[in-house]
Amino acid sequence: MIDKKRFILPENEIPTQWYNIQADMVNKPQPMLNPGTHQPLKAEDLFPIFAEECARQELNQTDPWIDIPEEVRDQYKFYRSTPLVRATELEKALDTPAHIYFKNESVSPVGSHKLNSALAQAFYCKKQGVTNVTTETGAGQWGTALSYACRQFGLELAVYMVKISYQQKPYRRSMMQTYGAQVTASPSMSTRAGKDILTVDPQCSGSLGCAISEAIELAVNTPNCKYALGSVLNHVSLHQTVIGLEAEKQMEMAGEYPDKIIACFGGGSNFSGIAYPFMRHKILDGYNTQFIAAEPASCPKLTRGKFEYDFGDETGYTPLIPMFTLGHKFQPANIHAGGLRYHGAGAIISQLLKDGYMSAVDIQQTESFRAGVLFARTEGIVPAPESCHAIAATINEALRCKEEGKKEVLLFNLSGHGLIDMLAYDRFFANDLIDYSPSDEDINKFLKDVEPLQAK
Ligand SMILES: *Cc1c(COP(=O)(O)O)cnc(C)c1O
Numbered sequence: 255m256i257d258k259k260r261f262i263l264p265e266n267e268i269p270t271q272w273y274n275i276q277a278d279m280v281n282k283p284q285p286m287l288n289p290g291t292h293q294p295l296k297a298e299d300l301f302p303i304f305a306e307e308c309a310r311q312e313l314n315q316t317d318p319w320i321d322i323p324e325e326v327r328d329q330y331k332f333y334r335s336t337p338l339v340r341a342t343e344l345e346k347a348l349d350t351p352a353h354i355y356f357k358n359e360s361v362s363p364v365g366s367h368k369l370n371s372a373l374a375q376a377f378y379c380k381k382q383g384v385t386n387v388t389t390e391t392g393a394g395q396w397g398t399a400l401s402y403a404c405r406q407f408g409l410e411l412a413v414y415m416v417k418i419s420y421q422q423k424p425y426r427r428s429m430m431q432t433y434g435a436q437v438t439a440s441p442s443m444s445t446r447a448g449k450d451i452l453t454v455d456p457q458c459s460g461s462l463g464c465a466i467s468e469a470i471e472l473a474v475n476t477p478n479c480k481y482a483l484g485s486v487l488n489h490v491s492l493h494q495t496v497i498g499l500e501a502e503k504q505m506e507m508a509g510e511y512p513d514k515i516i517a518c519f520g521g522g523s524n525f526s527g528i529a530y531p532f533m534r535h536k537i538l539d540g541y542n543t544q545f546i547a548a549e550p551a552s553c554p555k556l557t558r559g560k561f562e563y564d565f566g567d568e569t570g571y572t573p574l575i576p577m578f579t580l581g582h583k584f585q586p587a588n589i590h591a592g593g594l595r596y597h598g599a600g601a602i603i604s605q606l607l608k609d610g611y612m613s614a615v616d617i618q619q620t621e622s623f624r625a626g627v628l629f630a631r632t633e634g635i636v637p638a639p640e641s642c643h644a645i646a647a648t649i650n651e652a653l654r655c656k657e658e659g660k661k662e663v664l665l666f667n668l669s670g671h672g673l674i675d676m677l678a679y680d681r682f683f684a685n686d687l688i689d690y691s692p693s694d695e696d697i698n699k700f701l702k703d704v705e706p707l708q709a710k
Contacts, residue, residue: 278534295313295573305381338501338507339356356666357666364399366669390413463583485596488600513543514663519643553586560704563704578598581703597700636671
């Protein structure tokens, strides 16, 4: 008999504040730089692009706790708290002494964790009187989340969707349109950034870096319009900490504390979300919890990238961010985990990785789908291709526990479900997916353009 399978927080225990790890970090992230002057960035420099409150949160290195606005908390009640689940059947299938828990962010109305930040960003835009929002989306998860959030707060949204996903994931496009957003395949001919790329490479299947350039360009050229980003930046990670703050209370209900916390890694938002509230105790109280980011082998910025100043987008419209990067012109292979096809990691994560607070592993796509299928056949949920990377890394840990005869408590974040990604599963079952790692030469080609890591 199962002791207890799911741990749910009552509505009145949903967190009322987000956790800002910047305030507690021993080595603060190095400053982002204004791309024009190379001077440390001020919040005002970001006002033309982002909602002002998001810009202030981005650079806030002093307040560890930031109130979640009541309007956002009301929206969180539509789907939060999300369940913490003991993966009992996966444990049995692996015959491991490890206890495996997962935080199920796939229960949000749009199917992923992305809504946690979309609602906050849309609210802050609305609050300052913005009417129009632009964004990019890879697999379509962020675009879908922001479409929903903009609908809730009465904002118009234009989405640039990476072309390969636009073609492979038509139902995410339908979802965005259902919520009322306008969706354009990127690169497009509607922006200078898109035109520049298409004239060099008409067959370009797009990248997040390029779609971001297009969305920023539209935002700065449209009155009363702001841009919203779904990952990478500090304020996005901040909003996602609601995941880990809930999980902390739920692990307490389960009577256990995680030894290892694992999440997949695109730009770092779901990893940050589940990790930072626990990492707080590693920084402040000396806990030795380990944190593992699982990235795709085809886009290995954490395991093979360089820590340098780089742009967040392909054209170079964003501030220079101190990040582990493959170079902002790196073109990731067309793997099915579209949400992980991004060249860099956020400033906070990059500093934490450099300082040894966390580690990273890379996972090949067929290994990730094997893990996802085992998870579906044991725990019943078909995971998003992105989340499959976290599951694969967790399974590797659980098998190591078995080998060493160790009982560890593992916690991973199930960032989303894969019900709109079944084409990817079809390809996997047809043995149609290839594993791929870029050569050192491929990686160095794009790292050449990256700035040395120093403020000028
Ligand atoms: C976007 C996405 C990711 C990757 O983004 P992070 O910012 O690294 O979390 C992972 N899982 C799902 C389901 C996503 O939609």
